[in-house]
Amino acid sequence: MTALDEIKIGGLGASRKRVEDNRFIRGKGNYTDDIVLPGMLHMEILRSPLAHARIVSIDTSRAWQIPGVHLVLTGEMMATRNLAWMPTLSYDTQAVLATDKVRFQGQEVACVIADDPYIAKDACEAIDVEYEPLPPIVNPEQALADGAPVIRDDKQGQDSNVIYNWEVGDAAGTERAFAQADKISRLRLHYPRSHPSPIECCGSIADFNRATSKLTVYMTTQAPHIIRAAVALVAELPEHMIRIVSPDIGGGFGNKVPVYPGYVCSILASILLEVPVKWIEDKTGNLISTGFARDIYLDGELALRDDGKILAVRMHVDSDHGAFFSDAQPSKFKIGLLHSAFACYDIPVGHVTARGTYTNKAPGGVAYRCSFRVTEAMFFQERMVQAAAHDLGMDQAEFRRINFVSDDQFPFRTPFGFLTDSGQYGKCLEVGLKAVGYEDFRRQQAEAKAKGRLLGLGISTMTEPLGAGNSREYDILGIKMFDSAELKVHMTGKAILRTGAKTQGQGHETTWAQIVAHELGLPAEDVVVEEGDTDTAPFGMGTYASRSTPVAGAAVAMVSRKIRAKARKLAAHLLEVSEEDVEWELGRFYVRSAPDRGVTIQECAMAAYSNMPDGMEPGLENTAYYDPPNLTWPFAVYIVTVEVDPETGVWDVLNMVAVDDCGVRINPMIVEGQIMGGLTEAYAMANMQFITFDAEGNCVGSNYMDYLLPTAWETPGYELHSEVVTPSPHHPIGAKGVGECAAVGGPAAFVNAVMDAIADTGVRNIDMPLLPDRVWEAITKRHDVSGAPPVRSDD
Ligand code: MCN
Ligand code: CUM
DSSP states (O other), X not given: OOOOOXXXXXXXTOOOOOTTHHHHTTTOOOBGXXXXXXXXXXXXXXXXXXXXXXXXXXXOHHHHTSTTEEEEEEHHHHHHTTOSEEEOTTSOEEESSOSSEEOSTTOEEEEXXXXXXXXXXXXXXXXXXXXEEOOOOOSHHHHHSTTOOOTTTTSXXXXXXXXXXXXXXXXXXXXXXXXXXXXXXXXXXXXXXXXOOOSSOOEEEEEEETTTTEEEEEEOOSOHHHXXXXXXXXXXXXXXXXXXXXXXXXXXXXXXXXXXXXXXXXXXXXXXXXXXXXXXXXXXXXXXXXXXXXXXXXXXXXXXXXXXXXXXXXXXXXXXXXXXXXXXXXXXXXXXXXXXXXXXXXXXXXXXXXXXXXXXXXXXXXXXXXXXXHHHHHHHHHHHHHHHHHHHTOOHHHHHHHHBOOGGGOSEEOTTSOEEOOOOHHHHHHHHHHHHTHHHHHHHXXXXXXTTOEEEEEEEEEEOOBSOOOTTTOEETTEXXXXXXXXXXXXXXXXXXXXXOOOSSSOXXXXXXXXXXXXXXXXXXXXXXXXXXXXXXXXXXXXXXXXXXXIIIHHHHHHHHHHHHHHHHHHHXXXXXXXXXXXEEXXXXXXXXXXXXXXXXXXXXXXXXXXXXXXXXXXXEEEEEEOOSSOBOOEEEEEEEEEEOTTTOOEEEEEEEEEEEOBSOSOHHHHHHHHHHHHHHHHHHHHTOOOEEOTTOOEXXXXXXXXXXXXXXXXXXXXXXXXXXXXXXXXXXXXXXXXXXXXXHHHHHHHHHHHHHTGGGTOOOBOSSOOHHHHHHHHHHOSOBOSSOOOOTTO
């Protein structure tokens, strides 16, 4: 006997087909909306039509009279149970149902529980709300203006619209470095509001059983254990009597991290009515009221030496958080991990200041493929780098090359305090440049220019801090960030693995089994993976910030090793030798001096239940909690070439090359899927997608006619490269996270390419999205086009 072929058993590196697709492509997925419970009622939410208004009165009497209506909830009723407000994940409060004022268009005002969703919806329309309109505030500039109305007058001591002022870095040192600079490059940017817009909207079914006192909630959450804790604390229910189940999720992308009023109302309704209550959000409700991302303004400066060396970086950001500060992020960092900007460049000193403001918009800056605002960080970084190289008259690639942290500098301490773990930045860039044919393209570009055609090439790089914890520095609402895995190997060698993460399409059911296969030699198909049920899964912080592979995935490796350690003892017993004489090869223990004498891992599993040595605890099960020593730091280079039509401002992608180094790839096919999906979202943000607000605070982008999702028709092709692999030195299998990388690093590549194409106009910036009319305006008027696209109320 020899070791198993790892690829054949679906181990590390196998492009195993996704096991979950077996049910998805047959239409047999089990999403929240598929769940039907006996006696279940339906809930609909009445939302505010106005962005800012005092509530004068709410009259629900007509709604109560509609046949089939069981309950009408208002803020006043919630308040009697201390549930009109709830805590957010950033130590703010958020209205569950409005009592005093409405603070954004689409805010939850009341809800109706009825026999079916249509009755409930009709009854919502029969609720008479009298509003007294207040002046709406739709951006930080208005929020900070003298005499601006205080949006959060519900909060004691809140006398302005500023949420926080936060800073990191060395202000004085940065000042000194700027004083010594040969050149200072400045850029002002806006990263517009965007929405994750998963195909499945948010929803929940709360089922409170008075007889057992048990509350079960099926819901669309990326972090079931956090929800369980939140429900225990907010609704004051005993935690062991709460069961949160995340069934199949039709895409999360960050949208399903926060706690939403609909969840809370369905829970209270079920407790009051003692029947299951289902709330399924409609698309407009999802698009106007749930966790928006970004909406942040940058004032950025780089201090430069004439030879191209970056001496210092200074950034000020103004973040528009909407009416409630609902970001889900490590509590130490008010602006998430935005200060991971410039981590891949060797810059001696830097300073970041951040100010958060309230506006009359739904919570913004929340989450969308971002690892806590890294998407903004990398966009700002790579736009600033392009502008700086341009200001110095230096080649884009060369400027990056000379400023990169080099391979022998790791672990590298960034000026903002992070410790990056490993990387080969220069090599990734060279692979990308070669693949895109850099020198050749520059020649073609010059030739095209002579004929009046505008070709452009954009480079973007990204490095992302993925895998929060460690628990010393990272917590959410005081709960330390770590994760978990539990592995139960049955007597026939088949196994069930559960983790504290929750897949929403990333393929954990496939890839976690591959880690077990790698560690134990059990074929991946013999390991079933289950996540999302707090009654059975070990405690974990859930899936976001691409933390699953770095943390839960590491826990899978560690629990497998615990199982292997016990199996080794069983093997020694079966082979009648001492443990020290037993060697391991994939799938099998053998006697060192007699390699032919061995037992398989499956034989050890059987022995754990039928033939264990004296004194050994029976069974082959274990749990591991993994508190990572550091974040993992993947790196990527994205290069795009475009042609811009000067007559129309339309731009087409000619080529896109992606070089991703996410360490060891568990499943190369799944990793490529993650990258392609992320690049497509990046393209959408750069090219077509924006959610903006008119002067009255009306949300423009409440449907898929206004908020565009790229289809196969628009989406460009991508050339993916996987030849650079820098294993994470501290992760048990050397893997780094990858789920967000392409969405994080992609947008700047597209924008940089268009800016490169029109560089001769002297225009320094067009803010996303680069809609044709904006590009055309920049070309013809030769000025920057900044801010969210203008919207008239009658548009
Ligand atoms: N993987 C791998 N090898 C690596 C790294 C990852 O094979 N070196 C695999 C993993 O095993 C996993 C997938 O790639 O199956 C993504 O892993 P990871 O990078 O750890 O990210 P998470 O599983 O934590 O997923 C979260 C991330 C986030 S935060 C957003 S937002 C996003 C994303 O994933 N949302 C998604 N990708 C998504 N993809 C789908 N289909 N749906 C979403 O909602
Ligand atoms: Cu920031 S979106 Mo993802 O982390 O769920």
